[in-house]
Amino acid sequence: MSRTVILVIDGFGIGAMPDAGRLRPGDARADTLGRLLDHHRARTGRALPLPGLAALGIGAVHPHPDLPRTPSLPVTAGRAGLGYPGADTYAGHQTMMGADFSHVTVARLAEHAGEVAAALRAAGRRVERWEGRPLLVVDGHTLVHDNLEADPGINWNASGRLEETTFEQVLAIASTVREVAPVARVIAVAGHSAQPLPCHVREGDGGTLGLDTPASGFYRNGGLEVRHLGAPLDHTRQLPDLAARAGAAVTLVGKAADLLACAAAVRRPAVATAEVLAHTAEAVQATGDRPALVVANVQETDLAGHQQDADRYVEVLRRVDAGLEHLAGLLTSPGDRLIVTGDHGNDPLIGHGYHTREFVPVLVSHPGRAAAGAPVPDAASLADVGATAAVGLGLDPAALGNGRPLPLGPLSGASSRR
Structure with a gap:
């Protein structure tokens, strides 16, 4: 060797x-x-x-x-x-x-939003759809959404702003999503942003909807924490x-x-x-x-x-x-x-x-x-x-x-x- x-x-x-x-x-x-x-x-x-x-x-x-x-x-x-x-x-x-x-497995969150929301509620979480669309706001601070940085439908994210929550909370939410997600990866992401995260939600390719993570400031503001939960x-x-x-x-x-x-x-x-x-x-x-x-x-x-x-x-x-x-x-x-x-x-x-x-x-x-x-x-x-x-x-x-x-x-x- x-x-x-x-x-x-x-x-x-x-x-x-x-x-x-x-x-x-x-x-x-x-x-x-x-x-x-x-x-x-x-x-x-x-x-x-x-x-x-x-x-x-x-x-x-x-x-x-x-x-x-x-x-x-x-x-x-x-x-x-x-x-x-x-x-x-x-x-x-x-x-x-x-x-x-x-x-x-390639899937948009929109195709499984009801199943994901039910799992989060069963775990004691408060879940709402953002503006009635297939993006979930969990406990008022963490977004569950399509990942817009990879090809559509490969990954989902759970994203939280550290001014409003902790990485541990974001990771716990992501772990629940992972239990029912059919995609390759669920990514827990937390960082600092000058604005609430819904300000940076946008549509992506292939009918996806999610947080524009680079625009949020997570990558440039320091304190970024990430955990990848794979299939x-x-x-x-x-x-x-x-x-x-x-x-x-x-x-x-x-x-x-x-x-x-x-x-x-x-x-x-x-x-x-x-x-x-x-x-x-x-x-x-x-x-x-x-x-x-x-x-x-x-x-x-x-x-x-x-x-x-x-x-x-x-x-x-x-x-x-x-x-x-x-x-x-x-x-x-x-x-x-x-x-x-x-x-x-x-x-x-x-x-x-x-x-x-x-x-x-x-x-x-x-x-x-x-x-x-x-x-x-x-x-x-x-x-x-x-x-x-x-x-x-x-x-x-x-x-x-x-x-x-x-x-x-x-x-x-x-x-x-x-």
Whole structure:
């Protein structure tokens, strides 16, 4: 077994998938990384420096004049389709860890509002429809509504303003909704807003109705608290649980600490990119020679995409890039792996604040192996990322619920750590 780090850059797409324009035709031109590179050059007259990603082969899978085509580290570079409908962080991470999420249930709250309201009332809650429409106001302070940041019908939210309630109350309401919700994820969200939340309710795509969370100020006012309540899955067939049962130390960092199930894992929740990177590096250093799996999520790139703030996205991406250089310097033993990928796109210059359905990079640094001469064929699913990590950890990828490992090539004279 070796040490393996999977770093997920949330919302880091590298070009639209063939079906990206099915819901929103304009998304057929989505390209999160390409647009950021062009934006930076247009503003500064210079290429955006991303030496960490360049060393890992990003230019080999995203040809762009501002990116070198050849990696400087021993890597295998490729890209992956998402392997699940839409473009969603929860579904992306569950798929990546080995779940078959190709058939998530898609439903608007309007189709189940009566059932949800009845469950909340049975739990002792006061429930009203907002202006008679399919958006529920619970106990006068928490909104239960369609999530407007993912594709319509994939997620529902329970949102509360911290000036009026506590996150614990919002989470309790979300937990009741989760018991009857048919969708992939119910998200409890609480933050600070200068105005009552109904001021920021709007209609979304596909007949949805919900809180415009970026407009509410939750993402920029500090104090944001989030909990993702996912649909039931067989977590014993996902990578963290499989690795822990085999004796690896498992650490979940950032949003991954909230999204992924593993009773044996050490959890390091964080939103700030500097904290996510620091926790990830500390987890690697703490393992020494012991086998380990670290799964980390950098969330601030995704938040910048939702805010349609390309400058902020660039700033966060440069911080991530510096962190990648540091992590690559820690993972130098034969058998160690640093896997850099995304969970979907979030093009901040596409003209809306939704996720975009894009391919994501799969950059695998593996000391002791020869670098691939050309990018590997596209992976059909993010599940192939988890399967690739399983092989590096000495695990049987067939024990996962889904996924096929990428071909990494033979060792170059050094044996993998056992």
